[in-house]
Amino acid sequence: MNASRSARERVRAELTREITEIARRQLAVEGAPGLSLRAVAREMGMVSSAIYRYFPSRDDLLTALIIDGYNALGEAVEVADAAGDPGDFTGRWLAVCRAVRGWALAHPHEYALLYGSPVPGYQAPQDTVGPALRDTVVYGKIIEAAHKAGALTPPDGFPAPPPVLAEDFGRLRAVIMPGVPDDVVARGLTAWTGLFGTVSFELFGQFNNTIDEREALFDHVMITLGRLVGLR
Amino acid sequence: MNASRSARERVRAELTREITEIARRQLAVEGAPGLSLRAVAREMGMVSSAIYRYFPSRDDLLTALIIDGYNALGEAVEVADAAGDPGDFTGRWLAVCRAVRGWALAHPHEYALLYGSPVPGYQAPQDTVGPALRDTVVYGKIIEAAHKAGALTPPDGFPAPPPVLAEDFGRLRAVIMPGVPDDVVARGLTAWTGLFGTVSFELFGQFNNTIDEREALFDHVMITLGRLVGLR
DNA sequence: TGTACATCAGTGAACGCGCGTTCACTGATGTAC
DNA sequence: TGTACATCAGTGAACGCGCGTTCACTGATGTAC
Numbered sequence: 001m002n003a004s005r006s007a008r009e010r011v012r013a014e015l016t017r018e019i020t021e022i023a024r025r026q027l028a029v030e031g032a033p034g035l036s037l038r039a040v041a042r043e044m045g046m047v048s049s050a051i052y053r054y055f056p057s058r059d060d061l062l063t064a065l066i067i068d069g070y071n072a073l074g075e076a077v078e079v080a081d082a083a084g085d086p087g088d089f090t091g092r093w094l095a096v097c098r099a100v101r102g103w104a105l106a107h108p109h110e111y112a113l114l115y116g117s118p119v120p121g122y123q124a125p126q127d128t129v130g131p132a133l134r135d136t137v138v139y140g141k142i143i144e145a146a147h148k149a150g151a152l153t154p155p156d157g158f159p160a161p162p163p164v165l166a167e168d169f170g171r172l173r174a175v176i177m178p179g180v181p182d183d184v185v186a187r188g189l190t191a192w193t194g195l196f197g198t199v200s201f202e203l204f205g206q207f208n209n210t211i212d213e214r215e216a217l218f219d220h221v222m223i224t225l226g227r228l229v230g231l232r
Numbered sequence: 233m234n235a236s237r238s239a240r241e242r243v244r245a246e247l248t249r250e251i252t253e254i255a256r257r258q259l260a261v262e263g264a265p266g267l268s269l270r271a272v273a274r275e276m277g278m279v280s281s282a283i284y285r286y287f288p289s290r291d292d293l294l295t296a297l298i299i300d301g302y303n304a305l306g307e308a309v310e311v312a313d314a315a316g317d318p319g320d321f322t323g324r325w326l327a328v329c330r331a332v333r334g335w336a337l338a339h340p341h342e343y344a345l346l347y348g349s350p351v352p353g354y355q356a357p358q359d360t361v362g363p364a365l366r367d368t369v370v371y372g373k374i375i376e377a378a379h380k381a382g383a384l385t386p387p388d389g390f391p392a393p394p395p396v397l398a399e400d401f402g403r404l405r406a407v408i409m410p411g412v413p414d415d416v417v418a419r420g421l422t423a424w425t426g427l428f429g430t431v432s433f434e435l436f437g438q439f440n441n442t443i444d445e446r447e448a449l450f451d452h453v454m455i456t457l458g459r460l461v462g463l464r
Numbered sequence: 465t466g467t468a469c470a471t472c473a474g475t476g477a478a479c480g481c482g483c484g485t486t487c488a489c490t491g492a493t494g495t496a497c
Numbered sequence: 498t499g500t501a502c503a504t505c506a507g508t509g510a511a512c513g514c515g516c517g518t519t520c521a522c523t524g525a526t527g528t529a530c
Binding site: 116206 | 262263264265266341344345347348349350352356361387388389390391393394396397399400403404418419421422425426427428429430432433436437438441442443444445448449452453455456457459460464
C-alpha cells in the first residue's frame with residue numbers, strides 16, 4: 001500500500017531528523033571532536049548500533065550536520081537580506097554581515113565546524129558544496145544588483161587585479177555575480193574574506209584582552225570593507 | 233655542587249624539549265584533537281606516566297605547543313620584516329603577509345591550533361598572551377614607522393571610526409603602535425583581520441573548487457588591504 | 465675522600481572511562497496473492 | 498478478508514582499541530657533613 005509505505009518512511013524521516021537534532025545539540029556543547037554516535041544513541045533511548053540504520057558512519061552524520069549548518073546560516077542571511085529595502089545596497093551588505101556574525105555568535109561550534117579548523121581525517125563530500133555557497137550567493141546578488149544599478153563607486157588609487165586571476169574570477173562570476181567586472185570581483189572577495197576573518201577573530205578568541213566593543217568594531221570594519229567595494 | 237645540579241637540569245631541559253618536539257610532530261600529522269600523551273611517551277620510549285615528570289597534564293603540553301607556535305610564527309614574521317629595506321613600508325607589509333601565509337601553509341595544524349577553532353575544554357593561560365602578540369607587534373611597528381615617516385596616504389571617502397572605540401584603540405595603540413591616530417588604527421585592524429581571514433579561507437578549504445591561483449589572489453588582496461591603510 | 469641521607473626520574477600496574485563498528489537475532493510492519 | 502512471505506528497525510553482546518591520570522615502587526644521581 002502506498003500510504004502505509006510512506007507511513008514507515010515518515011517515521012524514518014522523523015527519526016533521522018531527531019538524530020541530527022540531538023547531534024547538533026551535542027555539537028553545540030562539546031564541539032565536533034566530542035560528537036559521538038554512542039552519546040546520540042543514548043539520548044535517543046536507542047542502543048548504539050541502531051544508529052547505523054540511519055547513518056552508515058559517524059562521518060555521514062557529520063556531513064549531515066555540516067549541510068544543515070550551511071543551510072541554517074544561508075537561510076539567516078537570506079532572511080536578513082530580504083528584510084530591507086532592495087535598493088539600499090549598503091544596508092543589505094551590512095544586514096548580511098550582521099546576520100553572519102549573529103548566527104556565528106549564536107552557534108559558535110557550528111560556525112567552527114563550517115569555517116574553523118578542518119576535522120582531522122574528515123573529507124567533505126560533494127554534497128556540501130551547494131549549501132556551502134548559499135550565503136555567498138546572496139552576497140553576490142547584492143554586488144551584482146548594485147553594479148547593474150550603477151550604485152558602486154569604488155575609491156580611486158587601488159590597483160587592478162593581475163590577469164592571471166581572470167580564469168578564477170570568470171568561474172566565480174558565472175556562479176555568484178554574473179556580469180560584474182574582475183575589478184569588482186576582486187574587491188568583493190577582499191570584503192567577503194574580511195567579513196569571515198573578523199567573525200573568526202572574535203569567535204576564536206583573538207580579540208580577548210584587546211577589543212571590548214566588538215559590535216561597534218565589527219560594524220565599522222564592515223562599513224569600511226563595503227566602502228572598498230564601492231558601497232557608500 | 234652547582235655544575236652537577238645544572239647537569240641534571242640540562243638533561244631535564246633537553247628531554248622537555250624532545251617531548252614538545254615529538255608532540256609537535258604528532259600535532260602536525262593528527263591535529264590537536266589527536267595529540268595524546270601516551271603516543272608521545274611511546275615515541276619517547278618511556279612509560280606513559282613518566283611524561284608527568286615533565287608536564288602536569290595534557291593541557292600543559294598543549295599550552296607549550298601553543299606558545300612555541302606563536303613564537304615560531306612571530307620569528308618568521310620578524311625575519312621576513314628585517315630582510316627588506318626598512319624604509320619600504322609597503323614591501324615590509326607584503327613581506328609580513330607572505331611570511332604569515334608561508335608559515336601557515338608549512339604548518340597547517342599548528343596554524344589551526346593558534347587561529348582556528350578553539351580546542352573544546354581548553355582554556356589558554358595567561359602565558360600565551362605575550363607570544364600571541366609577537367607577530368602583531370611587528371606589524372604595528374611597520375604602521376607606526378610609516379605613519380611617523382609621513383608615508384601613509386590613505387584613500388579618501390572612508391568614514392572615521394565611532395568614538396565608542398576610542399578606549400579599545402587607546403589600549404591597542406599603547407601596546408602595538410604608539411602615536412598612531414584612531415583612524416589608522418581602525419584601518420590597520422581591518423587589514424590585519426583581512427590577512428588572517430584570507431589565510432584561514434585558503435587553509436580551511438573555503439577556496440576549494442573556487443580559487444586556483446591562490447598566491448596571486450593573496451598578494452592582490454594584501455596589496456589592496458595595504459593600500460586601504462595608506463601604503464602604496 | 466667517604467659515608468648517610470634526600471631528591472628525583474622512570475617503572476609497571478591499575479582505575480575507570482569512552483569510542484566506532486560488526487553481527488546474529490527477534491519481532492513488528494508492510495506486500496502479494 | 499486472510500494467509501505466507503519479505504522487509505526493515507531495533508536489540509544485545511562482543512571486538513578491539515585508545516585515552517588521561519594516580520600511586521606505590523626501585524634505583525640512580527646529587528648534597529651535606
